[in-house]
Amino acid sequence: MKRRDYRGKMSQIDMIPMIDIVFQLILFFLVSTTFVMLPGIQVNLPQSTTAESGTGAGITVTLNEQGQLWFNEKPVDLILLGEELQAFDTGDIPREEFPIQLEAGALVTNGEIVKIFDVIRKSGFSAVQLRTVE
Secondary structure: OOOOOOOOOOOOOOOHHHHHHHHHHHHHHHHHOOOOOOOOOOOOOOEOOOOOOOOOOOEEEEEOOOOOEEEOOEEEOHHHHHHHHHHOOOOOOOOOOOEEEEEEOOOOOHHHHHHHHHHHHHOOOOEEEEOOEO
16 A cells, blocks of 8 residues: 655645635625715705705705805805806706705805895796705
8 A cells, every 4th residue: 555645745725716705795895885975065054844855966056154155066256156057057957947955054144045046046047945954
C-alpha cells in the first residue's frame, strides 16, 4: 500500500463564491435604499394642523425671515422673480394650473407674502400652495 505525503501541499479556500454573494448584497442594498432630497434652503416654516400634503413638482418660491427671495434655488428679487416666472416654460400645462409652492418663514410679514402673490398672479399663475409643517 502506497502512502501519500501531504506535508508539502496546502489546502486553499475558494473565495470567489463569497465575493459574489457580498457584491449581490451590496447591489441589493443600493437598489432598495430610498434617497430623500432635502431642500437646500433652510426656512423656519409655520405650523399648521389642517395642512394637506402637496406635490413637490412645479416651481418653488422661498422667502426667509431676512427678506432673501429664491426662485427654485436661484436667488432673486421681486423684479427678477417676475421675469423668471414670465420666462418659465410650463410645457403642456396651462399657467393657471401649474403648481407653485410658496415657502415663507414663520416670521415673514403678511405684506411681503402679498407682494409675492401679486408678482405670481401678474405672471399668469394662480395655483399657489403655501407650504407649512405639521
